[in-house]
Amino acid sequence: MNRRDFNQMLGLGAVGMLAPTMPAFARSVSAEALLEPGLDIAVKKRLADAALNAAKAKGATYADVRIGRYLNQSVLTRENKVQGIINTESFGVGVRVIVNGCWGFASVGDARNESVVAKAAETAVSIAKANARLLTEPVQLAPQKGFGEVSWKAPIKQNGFEVPVKEKVELLLACNAAAMKNGANFVNNVMFLVNEQKYFASTDGTYADQDIHRIGPSFTVTAVDPQSGKFSTRNSLSAPMGMGYEYLQVNPADKVTGITTRYNTGYDMLEDITLAAKQAKEKLTAKSVEAGKYDLVLDPSHTWLTIHESVGHPLELDRVLGYEANYAGTSFATLDKWQSKNFQYGSKQVNFFADKVQPNSLGAVGWDDEGVKTKKWDLVKDGVLVNYQAIRDQVHIIGEKESQGCCYADNWSSVQFQRMANVSLAPGKTPLSVEQMIKDVKKGIYIIGDGSFSIDQQRYNFQFGGQLFYEIKDGQIAGMLKDVSYQANTREFWNSCVAVCDESDYRLGGAFNDGKGQPSQSSAVSHGSATARFSGVNVINTARKI
Amino acid sequence: MAILSKEEAKKIIDKVLAYSKADEMSVGLSGGRRGNIRYARNSVSTSGESDSLGLSVTSVFGKKSGTATINEFDDASLEKTVRRAEEIARLAPENPEYMPMLGPQKYLDTSTFAQSTANINPEFRAQAAFDSIDPCRKKNLTAAGYMEDTTGFTAIGNSKGLFGYNKSTSVDFSITVRTADGTGSGYANPDVNDVSKLSTRASTEIAMQKAMASVNARALEPGKYTVILEPTASVELLQNMMRSVDARSADEGRSFMSKKGGGTRLGEKLFDERVTIISDPMNLELPQSPFGGGGGGGRFGGGGNDGLPQEKRTWVENGIVKNLAYSRFWAEKKGVQPIPGPGGFIMLGGNQSLAEMIKSTDKGILVTRFWYIRAVDPQTQLYTGLTRDGTFYIENGQIKFPVKNFRFNESPVIMLNNVEALGKPVRAGGNLIPPMKIRDFTFTSLSDAV
Secondary structure: OOOOOHHHOOOOOOOOOOOOOOOOEEEEEOHHHHHHHOOOOHHHHHHHHHHHHHHHOOOOEEEEEEEEEEEEEEEEEEEEEEEEEEEEEEEEEEEEOOOOOOOEEEEEEEOHHHHHHHHHHHHHHHHHHHHHOOOOOOOOOOOOOOEEEEEEEEOOOOOHHHOOOOHHHHHHHHHHHHHHOOOOEEEEEEEEEEEEEEEEEEOOEEEOOOOOOOOEEEEEEEEEEEEOOOEEEEEHHHHHEEOHHHHHHHOOEEOOOOOOOOOOOOOOOHHHHHHHHHHHHHHHHOEOOEEEEEEEOOOOHHHHHHHHHHHHHEEEEHHHHHOOOOOOOOOOOOOOHOOOOOOOOOOOOOEEEEEEEOOOOOOOOOOOOOEEEEEEEEEOOOEOOOEEEEEOHHHHHHHHOOOOOEEEEOOOOOOEEEEEEEEEEOOOOOOOOOHHHHHOOEEEEEEEEEOOOOEOOOOOOEOOOOOOOEEOOOOOEEEEEEOOEEEEEEEHHHHOOEEEOOOHOOEEEEEEEEEEEOOEEEEEEEEEOEEEEEEEEEEEEOOOOO | OOOOHHHHHHHHHHHHHHHOOEEEEEEEEEEEEEEEEEEEEEEEEEEEEEEEEEEEEEEOOEEEEEEEEEOOOHHHHHHHHHHHHHHHHHHHHOOOOOOOOOOOOOOOOOOOOOOOOOOOOHHHHHHHHHHHHHHHHHOOEEEEEEEEEEEEEEEEEOOOEEEEEEEEEEEEEEEEEEEEOOOOEEOOOOEEHHHHHHOOHHHHHHHHHHHOOOOOOEEOOOEEEEEEOOOHHHHHHHHHHHOOOHHHHHHOOOOOOOOOOHHHHHHHOOOOOOOOOOOOOOOOOOOOOOOOOOOOOOOOOOOHHHOOOOOEEEEOOOOOOOOOOEEEHHHHHOOOOEEOOOOEEEEEEEEEHHHHHHHHOEEEEEEEEEEEEEEOOOOOOOOEEOOOOOOOEEEEEEEEEEEEEEEEEEOOHHHHOOOOEEEEOEEEEEEEEEEEEEEEEEEEEEEEEO
């Protein structure tokens, strides 16, 4: 993930908050413009047909066209100030073709008539022809039936763009004030909204119109002790979600109470930021962890990132095959391990599934960006590696007859390729609460929230931090810790998973900005889990003196 | 290609400024061409080229500002954009930290543009990829690489008479070469303004050598080691540290530059006395935009710092912190001159080559690249990450054998206090950085990754 560029743009510098990335070729617009309707669907179909026909006429054996309107809104605040309100719109068309067994892609911005998109299709054909000269592996595209004219809308209850900016500013500033009142010295608080209006058409005969909404409120609270020269931070425990503004409706049923409150599909920002301010202060004087082996109890607000890095990425087939060798890296989960049918990725308690249809998730869509109907499938079953995430030009390599629907482009101007589905850890099958889990731990650490993260290019060795760390002694929470990071090897770690709480504790975490590809593209993805316990994990102390 | 001359750009900016009804207005105009070619498994996977030309208008009423952008240049569209920016500004909340726009500035004439790069076409890119893939195929090695070239211009202007124009080119090339059995990997990542200084074949040959030399790596115990860091390895750690030399966060008590008891560590000796870090937009090896760089957040869409001129500046001299970056708002509050953060920086070194540094090492580890570097503790600038694409054990002045990759947990501040030797600076990631010999570098675990 690449948070730095946007943080730099906002001047947030070292403040490590989850910041969104803006789409390519976006132009600044007014908030009202975000509610204007896009092109009429009949016009989109006409444009799409123009591109498909032009591609076929020039010799394409396959073509698809994506007409995309990408709307974003960011409301940025610190303490009692609004730093910025950014509304952007990006509109254009991307055309992808296969000619002589080779892909070609071209895009055009602000395309509103047939001749412009037809020209883009012709450019894509000429690029495919040029690249075909250097081709060594002709594209083998898995067959895909056409679905005709179909549509999919994210099942949101309230479109966030319809909520006045003033209301959002008032919420953020009220939350910031609560944080300052409760011991914070600084607050950065951002609200980010996304609406992707995507129209896909292909020579297979699918015309899919989709309306996708995402929301991501996130803050960082900082407490400073000038006497010691020390400071500490606590980030929000919110998750970016595939939801509308209803995510910010406070609902007691969505709260998970305990040592601190965590949230399901309804986020109480005021409560979280108040707790965050107190906890950031508490962290300043918390006990520094003693390095060694601990049992870890990991909350879903933390585990999503460990799943993302150590399961989601290594099971992307393009990485396994070497297509990302120069950037994101390759994978330890090689084809021979999958073919053996007995590669123990994790313990018997560990079941990972990929899912492009999960409600409220960031990755949920009806059809992917190459016209494949989305679904859910197993990646690791009873601890054994059983499948990957693949797209139409790869699935033949793993013996599948149809794509799993993981194709995505972050903008009309970007070429679509394999991106991570929502990858989640299935909850335990037998009833188990967090309290019951902690009761069994003699020497452990309970970690809530995501923090620092780093993993090698083949996804063996990782290190993760967190937001809140609590020492567990003889089945009881004994107090707050700081300077905690754990290091492990992916396979050893997931094989040390001894228990996963039941479905009642299952929650989503996620990120807007999973980076992959060159030029880099950003993708939003969720990861679900219930609280899970891992035995004997290596914890290091990260305190240093400079 | 959408490269406007200085005169053409000024004409458009002046026209847009004339439409303004706001208290203040600034205009940013930029355009250019971006091309790329990507390959993996010894075969080209994607290539593309895009042109863009865009105008950004920021209108201000009092302390309220609004921005609108457009990529059409007829009079009606330009005027409409100005009206829209004004409308957004009227509705915007007041920014108490708003600073009035700068008047005319004097900008250096830097050499960021090279015609050779502007001449790049799809055939050139295909040849560059071929020159990289071909030697790998012949040696049964696998190449994955990416080359991106940009040719563009940026012009800025405002209603107080400020005007600036800069033309620039850049090429960034990265290549990963892996052995067929996946047990060896090498990397190179040169960046230049002038593509005539780049040879994708020569860079690929370096990556090939590292790939072949890193086969059959042996495991060493993690711990503290003397390391020689190639500039490609140290660049990101140093960049991260340099991005944090901001006075405001230091004054606010939330930076490694914060002083115990309050204030900043400006003037303190924080590093070994051999450490000197400067920025110089006129440096011929590392030319920089005369008004760009430095933390962003500026009014000119990435230009940063409202159009403050970049000039030669010393950040650290003989280990002592000489300057911190001050935004205009913070500078006024503190009664000092504003200082934009550096675009690229130059760390001075000595005359030793990397080979000479290896020769003078009794026991140590040569690190050619670090990867997946993330902050662990901003208080101490503690970062974690891993070695990658060729790590080697040195004994008695010679590279003895490749070693398995390590995870490190280390702070560049501690690192720059443990300097044993600095070599001759070379360009890496848009900076000039010497190879460094550092004692007691902390590796905390082993990785099986190749």
